[in-house]
Amino acid sequence: MKLTQHIETEGNVIRAYADGEARINESVYRESLIVTPDRLITGWPADEGAPLAAEHLAPLLELGVDIVVIGTGRRLRFPAPEVLALLGSHGIGAEVMDTAAACxxxxxxxxxxxxxAAALVLG
Structure with missing residues (x-):
């Protein structure tokens, strides 16, 4: 699936996502990451083989965002309610979906x- 951004923006733009890899601006990433319009955090230790835990979401608390879109990989997998409650307790909304929809x-x-912010499980 190819995404096309029609509005001129500065910063990070997810240009494409396909089966475990995302193209952000002009670079291709194959490992899970966190992206905001002005930050890119690679090496996020989330993967499709294990459920998301509170420690996976901890880096999101420092980003100053209002909402986090969590892409759980090729398939939608909901984290435990107490994991999402961590974001809510800091006034951050969360939406969980497969990674293509999150992009x-x-x-x-x-x-x-x-x-x-988008927290994207890519592999």
């Missing part, structure tokens, strides 16, 4: 100028 959602929210 699309991030693109829309970022183009609207929202303070958003």
């Amino acid at each position: 699309r959602t991030f693109a829309v929210l970022a183009s609207e100028g929202r303070r958003v």
